[in-house]
Amino acid sequence: MFESAEIGHKIDKSLYKVEEPVLREALLDIQYELKERGEFPVIILINGVDGAGKGETVNLLNEWMDPRLISTHAFGKTSDEERERPRMWRYWRALPAKGRIGILFGSWYTDPIVGRVTGALKSSELDHQIDEIVRFEKMLAHEGVVLLKFWFHLSKEKQEKRLKQLEKDPKTRWRVTDQDWDNFKSYDKFSRISEHTLRETSTGEAPWVVVEGEDANYRSLTVGKLLLREIRKHLDLGAIKNDVSEVAPLLPPIDNLQLLDTLQLDQEYSKKDYEQELEKLQGRLNLLTRHPDFNKHSIIAVFEGNDAAGKGGSVRRITAAIDARQYSIIPVAAPTEEERVQPYLWRFWRHVPRKGRISIFDRSWYGRVLVERVEGFCREADWMRAYSEINDFEEQLVENGAIIVKFWLAISQDEQLKRFKLREEIGFKRFKITEEDWRNRDKWGAYVHAVSDMVERTSTDIAPWTLVEANNKYYARIKIMKTLCEAIEKVLK
Amino acid sequence: MFESAEIGHKIDKSLYKVEEPVLREALLDIQYELKERGEFPVIILINGVDGAGKGETVNLLNEWMDPRLISTHAFGKTSDEERERPRMWRYWRALPAKGRIGILFGSWYTDPIVGRVTGALKSSELDHQIDEIVRFEKMLAHEGVVLLKFWFHLSKEKQEKRLKQLEKDPKTRWRVTDQDWDNFKSYDKFSRISEHTLRETSTGEAPWVVVEGEDANYRSLTVGKLLLREIRKHLDLGAIKNDVSEVAPLLPPIDNLQLLDTLQLDQEYSKKDYEQELEKLQGRLNLLTRHPDFNKHSIIAVFEGNDAAGKGGSVRRITAAIDARQYSIIPVAAPTEEERVQPYLWRFWRHVPRKGRISIFDRSWYGRVLVERVEGFCREADWMRAYSEINDFEEQLVENGAIIVKFWLAISQDEQLKRFKLREEIGFKRFKITEEDWRNRDKWGAYVHAVSDMVERTSTDIAPWTLVEANNKYYARIKIMKTLCEAIEKVLK
Numbered sequence: 001m002f003e004s005a006e007i008g009h010k011i012d013k014s015l016y017k018v019e020e021p022v023l024r025e026a027l028l029d030i031q032y033e034l035k036e037r038g039e040f041p042v043i044i045l046i047n048g049v050d051g052a053g054k055g056e057t058v059n060l061l062n063e064w065m066d067p068r069l070i071s072t073h074a075f076g077k078t079s080d081e082e083r084e085r086p087r088m089w090r091y092w093r094a095l096p097a098k099g100r101i102g103i104l105f106g107s108w109y110t111d112p113i114v115g116r117v118t119g120a121l122k123s124s125e126l127d128h129q130i131d132e133i134v135r136f137e138k139m140l141a142h143e144g145v146v147l148l149k150f151w152f153h154l155s156k157e158k159q160e161k162r163l164k165q166l167e168k169d170p171k172t173r174w175r176v177t178d179q180d181w182d183n184f185k186s187y188d189k190f191s192r193i194s195e196h197t198l199r200e201t202s203t204g205e206a207p208w209v210v211v212e213g214e215d216a217n218y219r220s221l222t223v224g225k226l227l228l229r230e231i232r233k234h235l236d237l238g239a240i241k242n243d244v245s246e247v248a249p250l251l252p253p254i255d256n257l258q259l260l261d262t263l264q265l266d267q268e269y270s271k272k273d274y275e276q277e278l279e280k281l282q283g284r285l286n287l288l289t290r291h292p293d294f295n296k297h298s299i300i301a302v303f304e305g306n307d308a309a310g311k312g313g314s315v316r317r318i319t320a321a322i323d324a325r326q327y328s329i330i331p332v333a334a335p336t337e338e339e340r341v342q343p344y345l346w347r348f349w350r351h352v353p354r355k356g357r358i359s360i361f362d363r364s365w366y367g368r369v370l371v372e373r374v375e376g377f378c379r380e381a382d383w384m385r386a387y388s389e390i391n392d393f394e395e396q397l398v399e400n401g402a403i404i405v406k407f408w409l410a411i412s413q414d415e416q417l418k419r420f421k422l423r424e425e426i427g428f429k430r431f432k433i434t435e436e437d438w439r440n441r442d443k444w445g446a447y448v449h450a451v452s453d454m455v456e457r458t459s460t461d462i463a464p465w466t467l468v469e470a471n472n473k474y475y476a477r478i479k480i481m482k483t484l485c486e487a488i489e490k491v492l493k
Numbered sequence: 494m495f496e497s498a499e500i501g502h503k504i505d506k507s508l509y510k511v512e513e514p515v516l517r518e519a520l521l522d523i524q525y526e527l528k529e530r531g532e533f534p535v536i537i538l539i540n541g542v543d544g545a546g547k548g549e550t551v552n553l554l555n556e557w558m559d560p561r562l563i564s565t566h567a568f569g570k571t572s573d574e575e576r577e578r579p580r581m582w583r584y585w586r587a588l589p590a591k592g593r594i595g596i597l598f599g600s601w602y603t604d605p606i607v608g609r610v611t612g613a614l615k616s617s618e619l620d621h622q623i624d625e626i627v628r629f630e631k632m633l634a635h636e637g638v639v640l641l642k643f644w645f646h647l648s649k650e651k652q653e654k655r656l657k658q659l660e661k662d663p664k665t666r667w668r669v670t671d672q673d674w675d676n677f678k679s680y681d682k683f684s685r686i687s688e689h690t691l692r693e694t695s696t697g698e699a700p701w702v703v704v705e706g707e708d709a710n711y712r713s714l715t716v717g718k719l720l721l722r723e724i725r726k727h728l729d730l731g732a733i734k735n736d737v738s739e740v741a742p743l744l745p746p747i748d749n750l751q752l753l754d755t756l757q758l759d760q761e762y763s764k765k766d767y768e769q770e771l772e773k774l775q776g777r778l779n780l781l782t783r784h785p786d787f788n789k790h791s792i793i794a795v796f797e798g799n800d801a802a803g804k805g806g807s808v809r810r811i812t813a814a815i816d817a818r819q820y821s822i823i824p825v826a827a828p829t830e831e832e833r834v835q836p837y838l839w840r841f842w843r844h845v846p847r848k849g850r851i852s853i854f855d856r857s858w859y860g861r862v863l864v865e866r867v868e869g870f871c872r873e874a875d876w877m878r879a880y881s882e883i884n885d886f887e888e889q890l891v892e893n894g895a896i897i898v899k900f901w902l903a904i905s906q907d908e909q910l911k912r913f914k915l916r917e918e919i920g921f922k923r924f925k926i927t928e929e930d931w932r933n934r935d936k937w938g939a940y941v942h943a944v945s946d947m948v949e950r951t952s953t954d955i956a957p958w959t960l961v962e963a964n965n966k967y968y969a970r971i972k973i974m975k976t977l978c979e980a981i982e983k984v985l986k
Contacts, residue, residue: 105817
C-alpha cells in the first residue's frame with residue numbers, strides 16, 4: 001500500500017505559489033464555520049516514517065490556520081498518572097471539543113506498531129490492539145467526530161538520503177538522533193508491520209491516507225486540500241449522519257416474559273442476621289482492600305436500579321468498610337457543558353481510577369441504554385451501538401487490572417409506591433420525591449424491557465451484572481457485599 | 494496552643510448515644526440544603542499528630558453524611574504531572590465544587606511542616622510558604638469557600654501509649670509503621686514547628702481548631718458540631734459576605750493623565766525592515782526553545798489589548814517559530830459550568846503548563862480587572878482583591894521556573910475605527926464585528942483607567958507588563974518578539 005507513495009509526486013513551485021494562498025484562506029474560513037456551528041470536532045492523526053515531514057506538516061497547519069482553535073498533542077513517554085490507567089486513557093484526555101481541531105502527533109497507532117517492531121508485543125497482541133482501535137474509531141465516527149489519518153511515507157533510499165541531508169546541515173543536525181538511525185535499521189520490519197496495521201485499520205469510517213513525504217509542496221497541498229474537503233463534506237451533511245437504517249428494533253420476547261420478571265423480589269432476611277453478617281462482610285472487605293496485591297488492581301462498582309431501590313444505602317454499607325482515602329463516589333447526573341462537547345463515554349473515562357483505588361458509580365454509563373433509551377433522549381441508533389461500546393470500555397478497564405461489579409437493584413411496583421409515600425411523609429429534604437419520580441413509574445414496562453436488554457447484552461464474563469432482589473433491603477445489602485468480596489477474592493486469590 | 498488539647502476531654506458513652514443520632518440527622522439535612530443551594534463549597538482540612546484519630550474522623554464523616562456529596566483526597570507522593578507544576582497545583586485540582594464538601598487529608602500544611610522538621614526547608618522558607626498559605630486561604634474565604642481546619646492533637650505520652658496499643662492488637666498492628674516511630678522521635682520538634690505554623694495561619698478567615706484526639710466520642714462530636722454550625726452560619730449569611738466596606742475606590746489621577754496616554758502609539762517601521770528582523774527573531778526564539786536548559790522552565794505569555802489591536806497576528810508570529818508540539822494556546826472566553834463552581838483562578842490553574850512547555854493565553858486572568866470591572870460583572874471588592882491574588886499566582890508560577898511575559902497591545906480610537914470598518918468591508922467570517930465590539934468602544938475611557946490601574950498594580954519585577962504601541966502592527970510584533978526572546982535569555986543566560 002506504500003507503492004503509490006514512492007512514485008515521486010511533486011508540485012512545482014509556481015503552481016504551489018498559486019494554490020497555497022487560496023487554500024489557506026479557505027481553511028481559515030472553514031475553521032471559523034466549524035467553530036461557529038460547533039457540531040463536531042476534527043481529529044487529525046499524524047503518523048509515518050521519520051524524516052517524511054510529519055513535524056513540518058503539523059507546524060504548517062498551525063501556521064496556515066488559526067492556532068487558537070487547534071490543539072496539538074505529542075505523545076511521548078507516559079506519565080505515571082497515565083500508566084495506571086488503560087492504554088487509551090491518554091488519548092481520551094486529548095480529544096478536542098466540538099468545533100475544534102485536534103492534531104495528534106503520534107497517536108494510538110504508535111505504541112502498537114513500535115511495540116511489535118521491537119518485539120515487545122506478540123503478533124496476536126498487535127491484532128488484539130488493532131481490533132480495539134477499529135472499534136474505537138468506529139465509535140468516534142458514530143459520535144460525529146471527523147477523523148483524518150495521515151501516514152507520511154518515504155522509501156528506504158529516500159529516508160537514508162533525508163537523514164544524511166539533515167545531518168550535514170549544522171542548523172538541522174540536532175534533529176537526527178541515534179534513535180533515528182536505529183529505527184532506520186529496522187526500516188523493512190517497520191514497513192511490514194505498519195502496512196499490516198494500516199490495512200487492518202483502513203475502514204470505511206476512517207480510511208488511511210498515505211502521503212509521499214519527499215516533496216514538501218506536494219505533501220502540504222495534499223493534506224490541506226483533504227482536510228478542507230472532509231470538513232466541508234461533514235458541514236454540508238449536517239451534524240451527525242443519521243444511520244437509523246442500520247438498526248433492527250429490539251422487540252420484547254413474544255411471550256412477554258422478561259428476565260426481570262423471573263426474580264423473586266421478596267426475600268427473607270432478619271435484621272439480626274443482617275447485622276451479624278454485615279459486620280463479618282465489612283471486615284472481610286476491609287482486609288481485601290488492604291491486601292498487598294490490591295494496588296495492582298482497582299475496583300469499579302456500578303449501581304443502577306429502580307428509584308428508591310436502596311442504591312444509596314447499599315453504597316454506604318460498602319464505604320463504611322473502606323478507608324475514605326481509597327474510594328471516590330461518582331454520582332452521575334446530567335452531563336456538564338464540557339462533557340456535552342465530547343463523545344458519550346468521555347465523562348466516564350475522566351473518572352477511571354488509578355491502581356489501588358475504588359470508584360463507585362451511582363448511576364453510570366448505562367444511562368444511555370436505560371433513561372436515555374426510555375425517554376428518547378438519544379436516537380435508537382445511538383443506544384443500540386452503546387451496548388458494544390460499553391463492552392469495549394469495560395474490557396479495556398479489566399485488561400488494565402480493574403475489577404468490575406455491576407448491580408441492578410430491583411424492587412416491585414408496590415414496594416416502590418410504599419417507599420415513595422413513606423419518604424413524602426418523613427419529608428426529609430434529602431428524600432424529595434419529584435414529579436419525575438412519579439413519571440418514571442408510568443414507564444415501568446419500558447424500563448423492564450430496557451433493563452432486560454441491557455443485562456442480556458452487557459453481562460459479560462469479565463464484567464457480569466448482578467441482579468439484586470431488593471424489596472428486603474437487608475437481603476439486598478448482604479448480597480451486594482458478598483458479591484463484591486467474592487469478585488475481589490477471585491482476582492487476588 | 495496545644496495545652497488545652499491535653500486536659501483529658503471526654504464525652505461519656507451515654508451522652509454520646511443521645512447526641513450522635515441527632516447530630517447525624519442534622520448533618521445529613523444540611524448537606525442536602527448545601528447541595529440544593531449550591532452557593533459555596535466546604536473544605537475540611539485534617540491534620541495533626543499520628544494516632545490522634547485523623548483517619549477515623551474522616552471515615553466517620555463519610556459514614557455520618559452522604560458520601561456521594563463528599564470527595565475525600567489524601568495527598569501522598571506527588572505524581573510527575575504534579576511535580577512539574579507549582580506546589581499548590583495539586584490542591585487546586587482537588588477543590589470541591591459549590592454545594593459539595595471536600596475533605597483534604599493531609600493538606601497544603603503537611604509538606605511545609607514535615608519539610609522543616611526534616612530540615613529540607615529553612616526557617617525562612619517555611620515562613621515564606623506560610624505567607625503564601627495565608628494569602629491563599631484569604632482568597633478562598635473571599636470566594637465564599639467555607640474552610641475548616643482541624644488539628645488533631647495528642648500529648649507525647651498519649652501518642653506513645655496509642656502507638657503501643659495499636660501494635661499490640663494483631664488487627665491494628667499494620668497501621669503502625671517504622672516511619673511512625675521515627676516521627677515519634679521528632680515529636681518535640683514536630684510540635685514546636687506545628688505550633689509556630691498554626692499560630693501564623695490561624696487567621697480571622699480561617700482559624701485552626703485544635704481537637705484533643707484521645708477520646709473518640711469527644712473528638713467526633715467536636716468536629717461534627719463545628720461543621721454543622723459553620724455550614725449553618727454561612728447558609729444563613731447568604732452566598733458570599735459582602736465586604737464592599739473594605740474597598741477604597743480607585744480614582745483616576747487628579748490631572749486625568751493616565752499611563753496609557755503617555756504612549757506614542759504611532760511608530761515607524763517599514764515592511765522590509767519588519768520582514769528581515771522578524772526572520773532573525775524567529776530563528777532566535779526557535780533556538781531558545783531548544784536550549785538544553787529550557788526543560789527546567791516553562792513560558793507563560795499573556796496577551797491582552799484593545800479589540801482589533803492585533804493579538805491574534807502577534808501570537809501567530811510567535812507560534813510560527815516554535816514546534817507545535819511545544820505550545821498550547823488558551824483562548825479565554827466565558828467560563829464553563831465546571832469553572833463557574835470554582836474560585837476565579839481555578840480555570841487558569843488547570844492550564845498551567847508542564848516544564849519545557851509554552852502556554853499562550855489569548856486574554857487571561859486579567860479579565861477580572863478589565864472587562865469584569867468595567868462591565869460590572871463582579872463586585873468592586875472582587876476585582877480589587879484580584880490584583881494581589883494575581884500577583885500571588887504569578888509568583889508561584891515564577892518560583893516553579895515559569896518565565897512570564899505579559900503584553901498590553903494598545904491602539905488609538907481612530908486606528909480601531911479604521912480596522913473595524915476594514916473588517917466589516919472584507920466581511921470574512923472570522924472577523925465578525927459584533928455589537929459588543931462597538932459597545933466596548935463607548936467605554937474607552939473606563940478601559941484606559943482600568944488598564945492603567947492594572948499595570949500599576951500587577952507589573953512586578955518577576956512578571957512585568959510590556960505596553961506595546963500597536964498602531965503599526967510591524968512595530969508591535971517586533972517589540973513583542975524581542976521582549977519574549979530577552980525574557981527567556983535573561984533566565985537561560
